[in-house]
Amino acid sequence: xxxxxxxxxxxxxxxxxxxxxxxxxxxxxxxxxxxxxxxxxxxxxxxxxxxxxxxxxxxxxxxxxxxxxxxxxxxxxxxxxxxxxxxxxxxxxxxxxxxxxxxxxxxxxxxxxxxxxxxxxxxxxxxxxxxxxxxxxxxxxxxxxxxxxxxxxxxxxxxxxxxxxxxxxxxxxxxxxxxxxxxxxxxxxxxxxxxxxxxxxxxxxxxxxxxxxxxxxxxxxxxxxxxxxxxxxxxxxxxxxxxxxxxxxxxxxxxxxxxxxxxxxxxxxxxxxxxxxxxxxxxxxxxxxxxxxxxxxxxxxx
Amino acid sequence: xxxxxxxxxxxxxxxxxxxxxxxxxxxxxxxxxxxxxxxxxxxxxxxxxxxxxxxxxxxxxxxxxxxxxxxxxxxxxxxxxxxxxxxxxxxxxxxxxxxxxxxxxxxxxxxxxxxxxxxxxxxxxxxxxxxxxxxxxxxxxxxxxxxxxxxxxxxxxxxxxxxxxxxxxxxxxxxxxxxxxxxxxxxxxxxxxxxxxxxxxxxxxxxxxxxxxxxxxxxxxxxxxx
Numbered sequence: 038x039x040x041x042x043x044x045x046x047x048x049x050x051x052x053x054x055x056x057x058x059x060x061x062x063x064x065x066x067x068x069x070x071x072x073x074x075x076x077x078x079x080x081x082x083x084x085x086x087x088x089x090x091x092x093x094x095x096x097x098x099x100x101x102x103x104x105x106x107x108x109x110x111x112x113x114x115x116x117x118x119x120x121x122x123x124x125x126x127x128x129x130x131x132x133x134x135x136x137x138x139x140x141x142x143x144x145x146x147x148x149x150x151x152x153x154x155x156x157x158x159x160x161x162x163x164x165x166x167x168x169x170x171x172x173x174x175x176x177x178x179x180x181x182x183x184x185x186x187x188x189x190x191x192x193x194x195x196x197x198x199x200x201x202x203x204x205x206x207x208x209x210x211x212x213x214x215x216x217x218x219x220x221x222x223x224x225x226x227x228x229x230x231x232x233x234x235x236x237x238x239x240x241x242x243x244x245x246x247x248x249x250x251x252x253x254x255x256x257x258x259x260x261x262x263x264x265x266x267x268x269x270x271x272x273x274x275x276x277x278x279x280x281x282x283x284x285x286x287x288x289x290x291x292x293x294x295x296x297x298x299x300x301x302x303x304x305x306x307x308x309x310x311x312x313x314x315x316x317x318x319x320x321x322x323x324x325x326x327x328x329x330x331x332x333x334x335x336x337x338x339x
Numbered sequence: 340x341x342x343x344x345x346x347x348x349x350x351x352x353x354x355x356x357x358x359x360x361x362x363x364x365x366x367x368x369x370x371x372x373x374x375x376x377x378x379x380x381x382x383x384x385x386x387x388x389x390x391x392x393x394x395x396x397x398x399x400x401x402x403x404x405x406x407x408x409x410x411x412x413x414x415x416x417x418x419x420x421x422x423x424x425x426x427x428x429x430x431x432x433x434x435x436x437x438x439x440x441x442x443x444x445x446x447x448x449x450x451x452x453x454x455x456x457x458x459x460x461x462x463x464x465x466x467x468x469x470x471x472x473x474x475x476x477x478x479x480x481x482x483x484x485x486x487x488x489x490x491x492x493x494x495x496x497x498x499x500x501x502x503x504x505x506x507x508x509x510x511x512x513x514x515x516x517x518x519x520x521x522x523x524x525x526x527x528x529x530x531x532x533x534x535x536x537x538x539x540x541x542x543x544x545x546x547x548x549x550x551x552x553x554x555x556x557x558x559x560x561x562x563x564x565x
Contacts, residue, residue, distance in 0.1 A: 044443050055431045248427045251387070252488065253416035254444040256409075338409070 049265020066234040070227030071278035097195040100161040122173035127165040134160040171206035235328035267329035271322030346395035357551040371531040373548035379531040420489025420497040424504035435469040479510030496527040538562035
């Protein structure tokens with residue numbers, strides 16, 4: 038068994054090296070597919086980050102009526118935290134609201150003067166609610182609209198921002214779906230092109246497959262070396278894919294940082310380099326092996 | 340050892356082999372003769388399992404070839420050495436590697452391969468050509484590689500389909516001499532040819548085919564064209 042495996046591997050490497058022109062051409066096409074695939078991963082990460090940043094900026098706030106006891110407000114906070122749609126609820130007391138307001142406008146003397154003239158804190162205590170998904174705000178707003186809260190709630194921001202939130206939710210949904218469809222489409226195109234290249238590479242060996250059969254080689258012995266070549270194609274394309282993408286990611290990183298300051302794509306690339314290589318490898322080796330398997334099977338049947 | 344029992348082969352409406360029956364015993368040298376299109380190659384293809392008969396039975400030793408499926412054929416072919424007019428060698432391998440390949444697919448141990456391959460190549464007159472790729476060999480040398488590959492696993496039978504068709508007279512006789520020597524060592528040889536001189540000179544059993552039928556079966560026969 039081990040001897041047979043060794044012989045299959047030997048013939049695989051021999052085929053790869055002796056058909057070096059075909060091997061190079063196939064790796065180049067597979068490399069193109071890998072780079073497309075890798076770019077889709079990275080664009081996916083950037084896109085997801087952009088979407089999550091927008092999503093983080095969306096919340097709804099509930100302003101309480103003047104004089105609402107704090108324990109009532111905290112009770113509502115707890116009940117909101119119990120909702121499955123709610124990711125986080127922050128309670129902002131009147132004093133905290135004033136502090137934040139002053140911190141936000143430290144240099145604005147007009148605001149400071151106005152607050153002094155008023156004497157009392159004009160701001161309301163409030164709750165800032167973040168949902169897991171922008172689509173969930175509708176359900177949260179509906180919950181807050183319950184009759185039992187009418188005597189403590191003065192205002193729910195969702196009612197003013199409903200249109201914007203819904204539109205953002207829809208845009209994010211479309212963005213995700215478009216990304217998925219684009220990924221699927223490009224990955225399929227890349228796979229089909231690679232499959233055809235491997236088909237042509239093996240087609241040039243069609244006669245040899247017939248000869249091997251005549252000599253008494255089993256199907257596994259014939260197929261094995263082509264599978265090995267498929268693995269070598271995939272491995273080479275995955276490795277070269279990471280190596281040639283790295284400088285591009287390095288160069289594009291500052292540009293993306295300008296657009297999304299929280300995103301450092303170069304750091305992400307470096308910290309996930311083995312994962313990216315793993316995905317490349319899985320993608321390229323799968324194409325290489327599956328294509329070889331299917332094509333050789335066709336000639337073995339003939 | 341080999342039995343064709345009422346074998347016919349039809350491609351659509353065209354019947355290329357018609358109700359052929361014969362037996363070949365171990366150690367025989369049989370020439371299968373006939374004009375192009377007489378059905379010789381189809382008969383050989385049915386023997387090696389490349390074609391299935393439309394009717395009848397093809398028996399080779401313990402195998403009923405007409406009932407074998409694709410996955411069983413490699414086992415059958417390891418008991419045969421097959422030689423073709425167009426050599427059918429692995430072009431991207433050397434002479435040595437072509438012979439080694441046949442031994443490796445048969446699962447022979449490496450030590451045996453290392454020992455036997457040079458011996459067989461020397462025997463067919465290819466000393467010094469071990470590492471030549473097939474494209475670097477002449478027609479006669481290619482056919483010698485094919486013979487070395489065919490005989491290296493000590494097959495029960497060597498089936499040669501027009502093995503001298505592409506060769507000049509000197510190489511032709513070199514190949515025929517090799518086949519007769521192999522036969523003298525006990526291996527059955529089936530030689531399909533339309534070369535009258537070869538058949539008449541070697542004076543072995545002759546199966547004559549015409550229009551898909553076996554019309555003559557003679558010991559020490561001659562090639563007689565009707």
